[in-house]
């Protein structure tokens with residue numbers, strides 16, 4: 001499989017705190033990969049460092065052949081990486097449709113509004129509602145939908161199911177499966193192990209700022225003991 005994203009020896013710091021200690025990982029084109037790990041091991045920091053939000057970093061990040069270490073934050077989307085942060089970043093005073101139209105289209109191949117509303121019928125119903133009026137699930141869907149218009153090749157999602165009701169979690173799973181069918185490459189940080197096991201092709205287990213294990217979804221049954229002891233799942 002051709003690696004779309006390749007990360008080698010990635011180190012990152014928040015001030016004096018050394019958080020990532022040589023992260024090695026890749027995500028193949030069209031693959032869905034999930035990073036698992038306890039609280040505080042560096043999962044979010046990995047996504048924030050790949051996107052360039054964390055600039056105190058060292059190592060190698062290449063994406064579709066581009067050296068992402070040289071790319072400023074505001075150009076990350078132009079290179080094809082879309083980030084959906086845990087806090088979602090919805091503009092509360094803007095309507096759903098205004099939020100959707102805000103991020104610039106950076107490449108061809110993104111979804112148009114009709115396609116987005118077909119994928120998220122509830123956003124169509126709520127298209128005139130302000131961000132503040134949305135439920136947590138609707139906000140999460142809007143945060144994902146917004147990135148799909150831009151034409152990015154890869155989605156980085158930070159705990160998209162956190163705090164959401166099971167029926168909404170299921171809906172987000174269906175959306176991610178449809179995106180995968182369309183060829184989207186997805187890197188997901190997720191605490192909800194059941195959810196992740198239904199959509200991921202491959203897993204990384206992270207501990208102390210490094211990837212300690214990597215395995216395909218088919219090996220899940222043999223890996224359950226390790227996951228139980230490390231994650232308590």
Ligand SMILES: Nc1ncnc2c1ncn2[C@@H]1O[C@H](COP(=O)(O)OP(=O)(O)OP(=O)(O)O)[C@@H](O)[C@H]1O
Pocket residue numbers: 014017019037038039040041042043044045046
């Ligand atoms: N802005 C920041 N400044 C300083 N330290 C931070 C900052 N953000 C996170 N950290 C610290 O970096 C470490 C890794 O945090 P990170 O958010 O990447 O962990 P995580 O694996 O995503 O866990 P969680 O699920 O709790 O977010 C933690 O010790 C955290 O306290």
